[in-house]
Amino acid sequence: xxxxxxxxxxxxxxxxxxxxxxxxxxxxxxxxxxxxxxxxxxxxxxxxxxxxxxxxxxxxxxxxxxxxxxxxxxxxxxxxxxxxxxxxxxxxxxxxxxxxxxxxxxxxxxxxxxxxxxxxxxxxxxxxxxxxxxxxxxxxxxxxxxxxxxxxxxxxxxxxxxxxxxxxxxxxxxxxxxxxxxxxxxxxxxxxxxxxxxxxxxxxxxxxxxxxxxxxxxxxxxxxxxxxxxxxxxxxxxxxxxxxxxxxxx
Numbered sequence: 001x002x003x004x005x006x007x008x009x010x011x012x013x014x015x016x017x018x019x020x021x022x023x024x025x026x027x028x029x030x031x032x033x034x035x036x037x038x039x040x041x042x043x044x045x046x047x048x049x050x051x052x053x054x055x056x057x058x059x060x061x062x063x064x065x066x067x068x069x070x071x072x073x074x075x076x077x078x079x080x081x082x083x084x085x086x087x088x089x090x091x092x093x094x095x096x097x098x099x100x101x102x103x104x105x106x107x108x109x110x111x112x113x114x115x116x117x118x119x120x121x122x123x124x125x126x127x128x129x130x131x132x133x134x135x136x137x138x139x140x141x142x143x144x145x146x147x148x149x150x151x152x153x154x155x156x157x158x159x160x161x162x163x164x165x166x167x168x169x170x171x172x173x174x175x176x177x178x179x180x181x182x183x184x185x186x187x188x189x190x191x192x193x194x195x196x197x198x199x200x201x202x203x204x205x206x207x208x209x210x211x212x213x214x215x216x217x218x219x220x221x222x223x224x225x226x227x228x229x230x231x232x233x234x235x236x237x238x239x240x241x242x243x244x245x246x247x248x249x250x
Contacts (some may be wrong), residue, residue, distance in 0.1 A: 008041040008066065011089035011169075012108070015045045015081030016099030020052040021208035026101045027060055027067075033105035038112070041066045043085040044099075048075030079182045086172055092121075094172060096182075098163030103127065104202035111166040114199055122171065124189040126157050127164035127201035152226050155187040156196045164201055167194075180225045191233050 012030060016023065027042065034040050044067065046053050054071060061069045070084050086094055095111065097103045111125050160183060167189065175181065175188045186196045 007039060008091045009038040010040050010093045010095050011091040012040055012042045012095045012097060013082060013085035013089065014097045014099050015047055015078050016049065016053055017047045017075060018049045018051045018053060019099040020056050022099060022101040023053060023056045026099065030105040033108060037109060041068060041090060043068045043070065043089055045070045045081040045085045047072045047081040077179055079180055082182050083177060086169060089169060092169050094167055094169050096163060096165045100206055102204050102206055103164040104204055107164055107201040111199055114197065115166060121168040122194040124186055124194055124196050125166040126160060126186055126196060126198050127162035128159045128198040129162050129203040130200050132203045153187045153229060155190060157186040157198055160186050183225060184229050187229055
């Protein structure tokens with residue numbers, strides 16, 4: 001469980017909140033998926049968990065040189081956790097995963113291959129869970145939210161709620177920072193001149209525990225955020241960055 005590569009090619013950023021039952025499962029799957037792929041680091045951000053998430057991560061932190069742990073004293077939200085992890089990352093490329101273990105780390109290779117095929121860092125690759133392993137209730141919830149968001153924002157993404165994404169660190173750091181910005185990364189990327197591509201990925205049944213999200217609270221909050229994004233897009237100050245078309249595997 002030791003990675004001797006000091007210069008990771010990607011940073012795998014994982015926000016978690018009360019996912020003590022899923023941490024070990026997820027880390028083991030990442031390690032198996034990344035064997036002989038490229039040097040990587042895992043950054044786990046504990047967003048104010050009240051269960052044993054901290055203790056379990058610390059056990060892994062003592063064993064893994066490529067695991068970096070950030071702990072928020074109080075819950076700040078998924079976007080704040082992502083920002084903490086990405087700012088602390090040591091790679092130019094970020095892969096995000098949800099902490100519930102439903103994203104398949106084996107899909108990281110698929111995203112990297114797509115990135116290398118495109119050959120640009122002005123991109124965002126968004127996972128698309130075509131065959132979701134969720135309840136009918138949650139599928140309806142997601143379908144409704146995605147339909148409304150896509151209609152209003154035209155963000156070229158059928159499944160923006162999918163946690164697995166790949167993008168450059170410098171692209172993300174250009175974005176304005178606000179609560180729930182993680183829900184709108186494709187729309188923000190397009191606003192900053194980047195191309196967005198959806199990549200079909202696996203979706204695993206939740207290993208243990210239950211989802212922390214409810215339908216109506218999430219939907220109404222999402223609608224407010226969408227109108228906020230529409231307002232923001234009209235007022236963005238956009239400073240472009242040079243496009244890098246180098247070989248990512250160098």
